[in-house]
Amino acid sequence: MKKETVIWTVVMLVGALVLVLNGALRGAGSAYVKAVPMQFVNVAEPGEVNADWIRYNSDRAFDEKLCTQPFEDIPEDLRESWVRYEQAELGEYLASRAADPNDDNYRFSLSQTLGIWVAALFTLFIFSFLYKDNPFYKIAESSVVGVSAAYWMVIGFWDVIVPNLLGKVAPAMVRAWSIPGLEDPPNYWYLVPLILGLMLLWRLSPKGSWIGRWPLAFVIGTTAGIRLIGFIQADFLSQIRNTVIPLIAIDSATGSFAFWDSLKNLIIVIGVLSALTYFFFSVEHKGVVGKTARLGIWFLMITFGAAFGYTVMGRIALFAIRLEFLFDDWLWLIDPLGRRAAEYASLLWPAMPLLG
């Protein structure tokens, strides 16, 4: 066995042992939920077609004295109930157990605990690519791709196709099937995008794939038109207007010369003109034009530097939140949100006096 393999095997085993001990002794990485009973009653008048469900014990129910009898006494066809589980903190769970050991309103959640562990392990799998490509990274990468694709399809269907296409063309069907509150009358203009969409799907057919080019041409044409107007208005004309600024700025409050505003405006004007000169290739970059273009390069380089700095800041922030997740939700090393009882708050509590 190679030395590198032995080292990594030992590291993995020690890490796994620490994780198991941390989980078994401290409960690290576990999640808890609170059971919230959801009780609804139908308060529609007898003979009314549409149901009118309201929350039992809600303000409206009390105000209108609609729910004066116990929930269990309401006829079954006029009531619905289920239990919703909301995320709870360990502190709440422990407090409820201390108050009443038989209280099962707060309980351990296996599914959410598994979620935390899967998220943590997948985070480590992705990080492992920094060492070198490996099967764990591939598993995580493939899972992300697969889940994302499925998620986009489901969201696209329920948030767009159902309400914005089927709901417009056949609202009665959608009302009966998925969105009871839909009130729109039919709008048959939406048959046009439906037909274009079906034509686009024709590309998958071995014959007549040219039919898909028509809707594609429509999409490209409209997108180009919309984008063109957007860029001309917001990025061309407006940017010219934004550059027409006074080189000698006056403080509107005092009426005196504003040195820093004047300097800022001067830098903006010089920066824009010199950077434009750099991209002006109809004249050879010699003499005054060459020097101005060179100044333009400096402005561009400063811009790239600022962009790089911002990018670094962004990437570090993303790295930080993943580590916070690992240290807080998974390993319980820290507790910045104050979600756990003091004795569970931090594994580092013996070092707290040193840390201040």
Place this chain on the structure above:
Amino acid sequence: MYEFFRDLDRRWIFLMMFLCVAVPIIIIGATGKTFPEEPTQLVRAVFDEIENLPSGSKVLLSYDYDPASEGELAPMATMFAYHCAAKGHKMYFMALWPVGPQMVDDTIENIIKKDFKDLKYGEDYVNLGYKSGYEGVIKVIITDFTELYSTDTRGTPWSAIPMCHDVNSVQDMDLIVNVSAGYAGTKEWVQYAVTPYPKLRMVAGCTGVQAPLLYPYIPQQLHGLLGAIKGAAEYEALVIEAYGDKMARKDAGDNPLTDDNGDYLIPGKYTEGIRRMGPQLVAHLLMILLIIVGNVIYFVERRREGRR
């Protein structure tokens, strides 16, 4: 030493970066101590836009991001919602990204439902959800919301949502607040909403990658900008300064708790940006050091090659 740095395996740099980020997180997480923030003009402009609106104003909050950029943008989204709720504005949440509604739900669950229990769904805030079409969505709802949003995410019809009764389009909004991770995001809102309808006011919070590209829109087309996690941290500091007493942890008598210095004890969910500035500082110091070392190695190498 020169050969050591020249031949240094990049994985040692990864390890150094890990330590530079991890150690401050653990120390800040354990002690609760953070760096002070001095808000810049751009961040103050964002704060003032929301603060100066009269209570009950209509604010459209478009959360155009997903979990991949949550580290930078979630603190902004949290504070935007808190600030609007604390001011008593009506909040219309929407998203141009498919995962955006989940980000909105997180904010509603963690901020509005926990700290503003009096606010009612449909009267004080509503989640309109996601619609596909990127800038096409903006182009449509700028003149007619109901063309795309016939219901909210719960399936409630537009006409049955009380706070939507006097809203026909984005033009009826007093302010647009955008949290943007890329396309479609702040740039598209500027292009298709604020530029053609200059009466609209808009502020945004964006990722670091986008920020330099959005500066040219300030101040005419974009009235304030939170750039990356630094902008989020400064905005948190401003909101805490203004609403620290309401935001602070409370004792049994509902009085705000303070620390030994008299500062309010602010819940951790409202200081995410400020907390993350600690790792930023140390990691940036490492980056600067690495850039200097890399340049020194480059110039030494070039001089040696020149001698040959």
